[in-house]
Amino acid sequence: MGTCVSVGIIGLGHVGAHVANSLMLQGIADELLLCDIASGDEDNSRKLAAEVQDLSDSLAFCSHNVRIESCGEDYAALASCDVVVNAAGKVRLAAQDRDGELFYTTDTARRFIPVLARAGFSGVWVTVANPCDVVATQIWKLGGFDPRRVIGTGTQLDSARFRHVLSRETGIDQHSVGAYMLGEHGATQFACWSQVNFGGKPLAELEREEPARFSLDRPALEDAARRGGYVAMAGKMCTEYAVANAAARLVRAVVSNEHAVLACSTLMDGVYGEEGLFCSVPCVVGGSGVEALMVPDLTGPEQAAFHASCAHIRENLGRVGLV
C-alpha cells in the first residue's frame, strides 16, 4: 500500500457518488479516480462532471484533502489504485428483484474488467453492483485476478440491517450485537441464528434467562433484515447511504490493513462442499483483501439454506455463461 491511498470508483450513480462522499468524509482516501460512461446512448458525462464539482465543493468542509479526478471511460487510469469500487449498474432494473440487473451489470462489466486486467491492476476490488455475488464471480473469472483480491459487499449490508432489527427489539446497542446474514446478497440470504450473540453471550442462553426480552419472532426479524432494501427502494427507487458506508467500510479495512471480520462475498473454496462461486460468509479483511474465511459451524437447516443460496447464484451464473 502506497502512502497516497488511491481509490477508483466505476459508476457514479447513487451508490458510487455516496461511496466517494463517505470515503472523503471519513478521510479514507487521498485520491479518488472516478469513471462513468462518457460516450454513446448512455453517455453520463454531465452527471460525472456534476458529481466531481459537488464533491470538490465539499472539500472545504472536510478535515482531509482529497485529489479528485474525472476519468470518464479511461478505466486503465485506475490500474495503480489500491482499491477499485465497482458500482456500475442501472438500479431501476432492480426495482422488483436484484436479479433484474443480471444481464445489464454483467454486460457492462465486460467493458472494464479486461481493461483493468490488461493494465495490470493489482489492488483490491470492492464490488457492489447486483447481483453482487454473480458480478464478483465474473470479475474473478474474466479478469483472472487473485480471488482473495476480489470482495463483494455481499451480505455486509444485510448483516447491518439484521443487527439493527435485533437492537431495536432488545434495546441492546447494535455495536454490541454479533449477528450475520449469510449466503446470497439476494432473496435466498438467511439469518445465521445459531451464532447470534449479545456482547458475546449466545442468544439461546439469553432466551432461557430473560424470555420476555430475548424470545424473538425470528421469522419476522429475518424477513425485516432481508426486505430492508426493498423498503428503501419502494420510497426512492434506490438504496444509497448504507450500501455506500458498507463499501467504504471494506475499503477502510483494506487500506488500513485492519484484519477486520466482516461478512462479505468471497470465493467458495470447499466451504460446506461449495466451490467456484462467490457467496457471503464472515471473512478476515486486510491489506491483501480476504485473508481468511471464518466459516461458522452452521446447523443443518442453516447449511441447507446456504446450499440453496449457492444453487441460486450458480443458476444465475449459468444464465450469463459464467459456469
Ligand SMILES: NC(=O)c1ccc[n+]([C@@H]2O[C@H](COP(=O)([O-])OP(=O)(O)OC[C@H]3O[C@@H](n4cnc5c(N)ncnc54)[C@H](O)[C@@H]3O)[C@@H](O)[C@H]2O)c1
Ligand atoms: N450490493 C449491495 O448491497 C447494493 C445495494 C444497493 C445498490 N446496489 C447496486 O449497485 C449498483 C449501482 O446502484 P445505483 O443506485 O448507483 O445505480 P444507478 O443506476 O443510479 O447508477 C449506476 C451508474 O453506473 C454507471 N455505469 C453503468 N455502466 C458503466 C460502465 N461500464 N462504466 C462506468 N459507469 C457505468 C451509470 O452510468 C450510472 O451512473 C446497482 O447495480 C445496484 O443494484 C448494490
